[in-house]
Amino acid sequence: MFLYNLTLQRATGISFAIHGNFSGTKQQEIVVSRGKILELLRPDPNTGKVHTLLTVEVFGVIRSLMAFRLTGGTKDYIVVGSDSGRIVILEYQPSKNMFEKIHQETFGKSGCRRIVPGQFLAVDPKGRAVMISAIEKQKLVYILNRDAAARLTISSPLEAHKANTLVYHVVGVDVGFENPMFACLEMDYEEADNDPTGEAAANTQQTLTFYELDLGLNHVVRKYSEPLEEHGNFLITVPGGSDGPSGVLICSENYITYKNFGDQPDIRCPIPRRRNDLDDPERGMIFVCSATHKTKSMFFFLAQTEQGDIFKITLETDEDMVTEIRLKYFDTVPVAAAMCVLKTGFLFVASEFGNHYLYQIAHLGDDDEEPEFSSAMPLEEGDTFFFQPRPLKNLVLVDELDSLSPILFCQIADLANEDTPQLYVACGRGPRSSLRVLRHGLEVSEMAVSELPGNPNAVWTVRRHIEDEFDAYIIVSFVNATLVLSIGETVEEVTDSGFLGTTPTLSCSLLGDDALVQVYPDGIRHIRADKRVNEWKTPGKKTIVKCAVNQRQVVIALTGGELVYFEMDPVCYFIIHYVFTSLNGVLLRTVLDPVTGDLSDTRTRYLGSRPVKLFRVRMQGQEAVLAMSSRSWLSYSYQSRFHLTPLSYETLEFASGFASEQCPEGIVAISTNTLRILALEKLGAVFNQVAFPLQYTPRKFVIHPESNNLIIIETDHNAYTEATKAQRKQQMAEEMVEAAGEDERELAAEMAAAFLNENLPESIFGAPKAGNGQWASVIRVMNPIQGNTLDLVQLEQNEAAFSVAVCRFSNTGDDWYVLVGVAKDLILNPRSVAGGFVYTYKLVNNGEKLEFLHKTPVEEVPAAIAPFQGRVLIGVGKLLRVYDLGKKKLLRKCENKHIANYISGIQTIGHRVIVSDVQESFIWVRYKRNENQLIIFADDTYPRWVTTASLLDYDTVAGADKFGNICVVRLPPNTNDEVDEDPTGNKALWDRGLLNGASQKAEVIMNYHVGETVLSLQKTTLIPGGSESLVYTTLSGGIGILVPFTSHEDHDFFQHVEMHLRSEHPPLCGRDHLSFRSYYFPVKNVIDGDLCEQFNSMEPNKQKNVSEELDRTPPEVSKKLEDIRTRYAF
């Protein structure tokens, strides 16, 4: 079996975001890293929409990202620290739309290792040096400069190593043009390591260390080191030189501290906390990320706490001495992994989980009633400031980027009866989680819908002048009339346009520079800019049946088979690169040679049951084709790949491009008796999504096969249930009243009432953090089409649902039951559990309501449940048990105690049970009905930390592990299920050891490193009539498929493509592709389609070289790449 890996949707979670002028123009762009993907985003300052310009998969783990600019330069470069053991400097080339690798310097082994640099990057704010640091010991400094031709040069590395030292964060200190300086949060553990009493370990302090790069001596010195009182988690550089006082801000638990050299005393300010917070008051508060805004005259920092509250931090100075830190509550946004403040006044928030946001900073929060907290205000040690969180005041949301990350679970089924299956994806975390339904198609935003007096036949838009940016008229043709609408602030009907309104229109267009032409059945009307009208009438009784119009020519077909050709001045020649034709619902795309007129490289796609109509539109400044059959499709080029994507919208009949001030790249279309103005904003997205909010992190769900309802279990750690929350709130309100003095009683009661009524949405402000070992869970029955909750069962505080199954029992007939495995008082580290329960519910009301039946106590966490031969198999910790439905509880009927660690999943087929262990891969168990025994008969030879598994056939299982690998293992054909327990009875003596694996072993069919933790696997078909593929979803929000090759030729071809690309187009961040795909297990029998598809983004001469090696032409290669994708997916 050979498989081909294809990514359907790339990861959407963001790990780093940096901003700068990467294309060298005035416009600021954002570069984000999504684990193994580097992406360039450009927020449009006019519309506020974020466009993706470039996405590159780097086949390595991006561990740090920094932007830097040489002194006096105007263009920012990107420095990437990765697991490649190399430092890579990239430059964005706007003309080619690609990242170019300028420097790649090797310094160590590959992989994410303790002492190989790559984890932290810091640049000198003046762009003279960059420091790359490991988690421990090693730090290297590279000096950056220009050569005579103004090209960027990089020096050999200077070492700043210190053994036995852990690094927490590194920043470049802004010292103006003095020697570059780097500040480091470090901890020296040497003493603690050598002291067996543990006393030194308890007293070890974190230090703030400054490293100076002496440019004269070409040497790095450890300049100064100072122990810190609090344990810091990150550093913020304070502008220096002529812009500010220099130094660093240390963010630590509960405090933010300013430090600098010389006489500067430390300035320390507590981090304010929310008033009347339900959180544990003893819990420390930290800042998690920050952004700096600096102009010529001022600077400030925005820092976000782990609750999502953003504070604006300013520094008061007195002659270059900082005297005061001031904090002011700014706004609350979802907790971010990174934030960027752009010069245009936008704040980009890359959320830790869920969708990312672009906000406009409407106010700087300078002149409002919001209290400002200052380090100069006297406070007791341990006391802090309080503030009241509120809805957005200074920020205005302008754009939202969908992100599925994290995907916890996914099932693919056609529950909505749409022919094409939908993906039901449980994603998000905590109160921001959601169930999303993904359908293949482009999301359409409706800008306007207006009813028309009748059913129109066609619609066009025309500009008034060739140089106009926007369209002037919309022309709508009816059976016997034509309606002309003018486009301005609003769209209104006009009669003075010069168009003939009393007849239907066949076509209209701009003619020449500023004239318009209208073709109607009885003639052609030429309308000049000054509204003078020339008319040509058809001779006799002939009418025009068809026409073709461009800016200079008009061709008409008359009844009776006559063609008439009109032209303006000498025809200027016109190149069409592609010719699209349509036949009975099939779209053909073919290349027209402008010289010879040959047609070549034809690609066909079936679009729908109706004949296809084609319309030319513009999308992101490029030509695109809208094709309309029973479904509408858009064919466009996006990041050097052709996309043909259906629109997720109702059937349209006719369309035309539309450009106005409000909507520069829209579509005007007609559908029955309505005129619609549509915009397609999410180009490049394969799926359009509908999201239904959930309360806690969804863990799993099952589909009730009769009603198609979903039964979802949602569980959060460090959370309160609704009941506990209400109780705590009540308690706090009472305390408030009690604490007040006699005369304040009334006021306190009022405040308490206000507090009880206050309701901040948890999806924005976060849920209160209840502390370690506190769990909250719900079981939800949901209609996946409407998204409405049909039933909701709240579990008690500290009951955590981990598994769910819907099944029937053979002893109870046709009733459906829902079983939920719940852990009680689970503490994750050090692990302890008070036991568990299996809740049994009966599904009543056509699968809409859960009726509680009973609760079965078990000893450990029931982490997996699977229906099995009219009963259920439950994995209770490491015990595999068969349970039957009893009257007062589930009855344990059979047990196997030989699973190694913890059962994380159960699959069944026939008498076989395939158990996935959390650490020890798969174990095949046979149930012997005759003896009522579960006997292990085979297992795997590799230790895989299985997260999910899917059966491919009777002998074959596909599984994924937490390190991001997918494998397929198969039992050899001569495997014997009929193994027996030892009949001599001395098994207790011999079978006790855990190393005593099964005698029969599975064979590895395929191994592949995806690079993101895979949490769901399913064998399914994604397109109607397509072949089956293995679909996986990843924690970072990616969706991919593995498809089998159907012929040896194909396999051979793609193997060669992959081989050539590995050498001709090596990954961007310096990691070797083969070794990345073999990160944990040597890659076996899988060809990486993501690498093969990079063929399209290679330079043309390299494309030619590679395709010549393959005895083909570049279009043939890219056609093959497209074919294999469309055969299985989109």
Add this chain to the structure above:
Amino acid sequence: MSFKREGDDWSQLNVLKKRRVGDLLASYIPEDEALMLRDGRFACAICPHRPVLDTLAMLTAHRAGKKHLSSLQLFYGKKQPGKGMDQSPRQQNELRPSETKAEAPLLTQTRLTTQSALHRAPYYNSCCRRKYRPETPRPSVSHSPLPPPEVEPESGKITREPMPGVGPQAKEPATVSSSAPMSPTRRRVLDHYLTLRSSGWIPDGQGRWVKDENVEFDSDEEEPPDLPLD
């Protein structure tokens, strides 16, 4: 690390070769004459004391032993009492070539054995396999509704002796013939038997059912459910 053999020690190589061939030939042991245990060891199903042997080689050595051979006679004498002269499939195999060709019995025999040792298909597949033994008349069931316990409708494959304590009539091997399909009543009885076994009831040998102490039952469940009537 490499598993490639190093050196040119021919005697060692020959030892290995011999062991390999021995392994290949040893695997030609009728399935019902040995049990494969879940830890990869083997138990001899012929000898009444069920000796457990660590490797195939040891099992082969055991099978050549005097004790085993005498048990073998006893076993087949008991297993198919009606057929008297019947031999084990292996003995039959050994017999056949000598009947057909007497000139080079050893050669023929070796060839046959190697053929079957290297023969890789059709493979064992528990999913679709149905192997039935020729029908023997079943003694009438006297006082108990118990069918023989070894029948599994899905696999139909029997490699075990019945469990001790099962009634004498259960000692009979499964007697389902592929030519005569099971009657519905019989199938129901069988199903019922398996349902009871899998829900934790154990026949006590006197025709009654007792509860397995490791299995949970509803508190009001004193007697096993009766055979469902339809």
